[in-house]
Amino acid sequence: xxxxxxxxxxxxxxxxxxxxxxxxxxxxxxxxxxxxxxxxxxxxxxxxxxxxxxxxxxxxxxxxxxxxxxxxxxxxxxxxxxxxxxxxxxxxxxxxxxxxxxxxxxxxxxxxxxxxxxxxxxxxxxxxxxxxxxxxxxxxxxxxxxxxxxxxxxxxxxxxxxxxxxxxxxxxxxxxxxxxxxxxxxxxxxxxxxxxxxxxxxxxxxxxxxxxxxxxxxxxxxxxxxxxxxxxxxxxxxxxxxxxxxxxxxxxxxxxxxxxxxxxxxxxxxxxxxxxxxxxxxxxxxxxxxxxxxxxxxxxxxxxxxxxxxxxxxxxxxxxxxxxxxxxxxxxxxxxxxxxxxxxxxx
Numbered sequence: 001x002x003x004x005x006x007x008x009x010x011x012x013x014x015x016x017x018x019x020x021x022x023x024x025x026x027x028x029x030x031x032x033x034x035x036x037x038x039x040x041x042x043x044x045x046x047x048x049x050x051x052x053x054x055x056x057x058x059x060x061x062x063x064x065x066x067x068x069x070x071x072x073x074x075x076x077x078x079x080x081x082x083x084x085x086x087x088x089x090x091x092x093x094x095x096x097x098x099x100x101x102x103x104x105x106x107x108x109x110x111x112x113x114x115x116x117x118x119x120x121x122x123x124x125x126x127x128x129x130x131x132x133x134x135x136x137x138x139x140x141x142x143x144x145x146x147x148x149x150x151x152x153x154x155x156x157x158x159x160x161x162x163x164x165x166x167x168x169x170x171x172x173x174x175x176x177x178x179x180x181x182x183x184x185x186x187x188x189x190x191x192x193x194x195x196x197x198x199x200x201x202x203x204x205x206x207x208x209x210x211x212x213x214x215x216x217x218x219x220x221x222x223x224x225x226x227x228x229x230x231x232x233x234x235x236x237x238x239x240x241x242x243x244x245x246x247x248x249x250x251x252x253x254x255x256x257x258x259x260x261x262x263x264x265x266x267x268x269x270x271x272x273x274x275x276x277x278x279x280x281x282x283x284x285x286x287x288x289x290x291x292x293x294x295x296x297x298x299x300x301x302x303x304x305x306x307x308x309x310x311x312x313x314x315x316x317x318x319x320x321x322x323x324x325x326x327x328x329x330x331x332x333x334x335x336x337x338x339x340x341x342x343x344x345x346x347x
Contacts, residue, residue, distance in 0.1 A: 076301070077299070079236075081297075085227045093216040094214070095215075099224075100114060100115070102207070103205065107203075113204075121191035124187040132180035141173070142166075149163045150163065203227050207223070229296065234254055236282065237278065246281075251266055252267065255303070259298075
C-alpha cells in the first residue's frame with residue numbers, strides 16, 4: 001500500500017516537471033526581435049554627451065530648404081516713431097472759437113491751426129492805444145514848456161532850477177510814451193496768442209478739443225497733435241554683443257509684416273550706455289517715408305543677419321602673394337593653362 005502511494009507521488013512530481021519544461025519551451029522563440037526579454041539598449045542611451053553630439057550631427061546635416069538655417073536667425077522687434085512731434089496748445093486761456101484743420105490734413109510751417117475768442121484782447125489793444133495817445137499829448141506839452149524855459153534861461157530871466165524842473169517833466173513824459181508803446185505791443189501780442197500756428201511742416205494726427213471748449217495755458221491743454229512723418233525713427237534694443245558690428249551710417253533692413261514690405265534704414269545714433277538690467281543697447285535709425293505708407297507705432301522686425309560682421313577671407317590667401325594672385329586671376333589662369341595644353345596636343 002505504501003509502495004503504491006510512493007509511486008503515485010513520484011508520478012505526480014514528474015508530470016509537474018514535464019509541464020513546467022513545456023511552458024518554458026513555448027515562451028522561447030527562434031525568431032529575432034521576439035524574445036521575451038527586453039532588447040539590449042545602445043550605449044548612447046546611457047551616455048548623454050554622445051547622444052547630444054549625435055543630435056548636433058543630425059541637425060547639421062539638415063537641408064537649408066527645411067528652414068534649419070532660418071531658425072538660427074534671431075529677430076528683434078523695434079518701435080517706429082515720427083522724426084518730429086508736437087502737441088499744440090493755447091498760448092493764453094480762453095474759449096476755442098475756430099479750429100481750421102482736420103485730422104489727416106497736411107500743413108505748412110506757419111499755418112494757423114485754431115483760434116481762441118479774442119474779444120478781451122481786442123479791447124486791451126484799444127486801451128493801450130488810448131494810453132499811448134494821452135502819453136504823446138503829455139510829452140508834446142512838456143516839450144513846449146521846456147522850449148519856453150530854454151528861451152527864458154538864455155535871456156537870464158529864470159534860474160537853472162526852473163529849467164531843470166521843466167527838463168525833468170519832459171523826460172518823464174518821454175518815458176511815458178515809450179511805456180505806452182510797449183503796452184500796445186503787448187496787447188497786440190496777446191491778441192496774436194489767441195491763434196495757434198504750426199511750428200513745422202507736418203500731418204495733423206489728432207484733434208483733442210472742439211469749438212466752444214475752454215482751454216488753459218497753465219496747465220497746458222492739448223488741442224492738436226502734429227507729426228512730421230516724412231522721415232521715421234526706428235528704435236531697436238540689441239544685445240550688447242552686437243556693439244562690435246554697430247556703427248553710425250550702417251544700413252539695415254526693416255521688415256513690416258503688416259504691409260509685407262521692407263525698407264532700408266540708416267543708423268543715426270547709438271545710445272552711449274548699456275542697460276545694466278537687460279544688457280541691451282538702443283540704436284536709432286532713420287528711414288524715409290515720403291510715400292506715407294508707414295505709420296508710427298507699426299510692428300517692425302529686424303533680422304540679426306543685418307548686424308552680422310562681413311565674412312572673413314582666407315588668411316592663407318591674404319598672407320601669400322602668389323595665392324592671392326591666383327585667387328584674383330581665377331578663371332583667367334585656368335583658361336591660359338587649358339590653351340597651352342591644346343597647343344601641345346596640336347603640335
